[in-house]
Amino acid sequence: MDRNIRRAWFDTAADILATPHPAQAMDYLTTGLAETFHVFMGARVSWRNATAQLPSVTEAPSVIEEARSFSRDPHWDLAVQHVAPHHPLTRFHMDPYHLEPSLLSEVTHRGAEMTQTARDLFEEYHLGRHHLSLPVVTQNYTTSYGLVSEVPFSQRNIDDAREIQRLIVGLESHLRLLHGIRPAADSAHDAELRLTTRETLILQMIAQGKTATGIAARLAISPRTVHKHQEHLYRKLGAQDRLSAVLRAQSMGLLELPDPPTARQ
Template sequence: MGTTAYERVLSVAVAALHERDPEQLWPLLADRLPVLCGGDALIYKLDNWNESEGTLGLSPGATAEFAALTEDDMALLREGYPLARHYADRAGRAPVTARRVAGRSWPGSPTARLLDDLLDVDHVLGIPLPQSTTPVTGCMVYRSGRDFTDDEVRLAEQLQPLLSAVEQQRHLLRRLGSPSEEVADLALTPRETTVLLLLGDALTAGSIGRRLGISERTVHKHISNVYRKLGTHDRVSTVLHAQRLGLVPTATAARP
């Protein structure tokens, strides 16, 4: 990864991990990821969907075009040809392009023709979440002209841990309600908030690190910041105080 690409990835990571609204995390990625992978547009899916139901998330530049899609068009996109079958038939989740999976049959497929008419794009790069099962969740990046290069596919693979971390962050932040004025005054960062939630689930620092894809040392740094901001000195008092503030659900209290 070149220095410029690394700096761009780091910028996206920092922006995502400082976003407090869980519903804005993937729209943020959808806006910034295509250019990192040499693409023009992006679709992401996070829930279990098939040809008839489920939510498609779009990069901002593609919203208007998708608004005009018919139900048959949407079903074709949801079908995910040929990537859905490719990932369903194997355990690996390495990024791959539609052209490399389908070969010469890709340009003449109904999906390729729809994408050409809809977005004026010719190629698709699938980037699944590393731990996703069937149906596969993740995103697809689109571009016109040439297929994605080996370097762009490798960069997509290096982005997968970031996508996984953002999705984990989204799930944790969705457990929170609207912060009270008292909570807002604490100025917990989104990352500190997610660490606090996992403390409330009685996870060790090592387990929290594995869940969030960060080092145990970084977890301890976040815990120290949480203690300082909440004015507490140990895990149990921190979780109990966080419960009183509504930061940690009572049902997930840590036991003394």
């Protein structure tokens, strides 16, 4: 694994363990996955281990308890909820012997069926075929983090997923314990306004007038990832552009107000 990616995951794990807010901790985790694997959409799908049954070819699993996108975008949340029960990778990981990071192309090649329903849903939501799943098993649940890319995943991506899998298992366990302790700690409104550490850094650099290219170079990420963070910032702040985002953040106390100009003597 690249040293910068490994260091980023140390920082992500530290941020997750430090926050008392379940929604913010989840933002840290999903943002870390999206940045590591350069995906345009991610999903988190969970089911109880005790009730997980291998579905028949013609029946969709009925045991999924959570299916949502990383972005909290209604369009992608709807896509995940519709697609997850029919996705070959969901079916694949419901077998307790298939809990390794996997590519959609690999599991279909090995015999997992892509049903016509799945094909239709993939086409409806423009999901393509470049999917990587990272399953994690905790005491009562199996959770599959699904990652969707515009380009094929590389062998290095697979190796990275395998290397961080145990870390994600630990963080997932922590998140479930945290949510159990503070189930009502995060209202939907507060969760939407809470910024991740990476979003806060990008917001500060936007306020300093840095370009997306400059921010990307500073944070060792791609300009495309910076633009994704900006989209999330605009949505959370109710802003339309860089200037309105900065002004909104200042009014909310998320950014310091600039010092007033000194009067001429």
